[in-house]
Amino acid sequence: MRSRLEAWLLEDLGSYDLTTEVLGIGGLRGVAQLFAREEAVVAGSEEAAEVYRLAGCGEVEVVKRSGQLARRGNVVLRAVGEARCLHAAWRTAQEVVAWASGVATKTRRLVELARRVNPRVVVAATRKTPPGLRALYHKAVLAGGGMVHRCCLSDGVLVFRNHLVFLGDGALQKAARAVAVRPAGVEVSTVEEAVEAAKAGFSYIQLERMTPEEVAEAAARIRAVNPRVVVGASGGIDEHNIASYAPHVDVVVTSAPYRAPPIDLGTEMAPL
Incomplete structure (x- = not known):
């Protein structure tokens, strides 16, 4: 993760900070405070702290750790x-904290809605993260109280229809x-396939894009x-239907x- 943070830092910095150097203030000491403009479940604050360290700041304090609630102004x-x-x-x-906290906050909302109707249900996020953001977004899901379904292709066996089409007749049994x-x-998409998969001996059956009644x-x-x-149930599930x-x-x-949209955050600086 450190190398990715370095890349993100350099992407924004470019060759140097022209404004700060032109103003002649680069060597003056100060303090920067990152604060919430809205209530959110925090995620990525540890990574944000590392960004400041990579930039050369010797004193960095994480006030709200991943998974903690930040209220407006905190x-x-x-x-x-x-x-x-x-x-x-x-x-x-x-921006690391804004985007990660957006994911964490939405995850917490989904978990709350689901567990109102089934206290034992697990809300698991897929690996459909934006490229390059998987580690950060999966950490944010955990901070929000969810789980990661599969972090990558090597993390467990999950047979999709795009696998089964290569197996021909009796594909479920062959798989x-x-x-x-x-x-x-x-993963199956009909009640009949679900029963067939259970008889075939699969330990996990994922019901894809079925109605709640079919599920x-x-x-x-x-x-x-x-x-x-x-x-498991998957496909098009969000706040509006997770409770069903x-x-x-x-x-x-x-x-x-x-x-999830990023959380509204701000950063204020002051000289020391």
């Missing part, structure tokens, strides 16, 4: 150093036999075949947190 991070270091870091650091050496999941029926029929199967899916499944899989 300070999230404080850094002390030369003005050239503060100005080099502040925009990158602020189940092929991956029998370890727990495996499969309820599929989950009941899966559990009648094997009550130990973990059942959560009562019927063990896991709600969603990409909705990644579509």
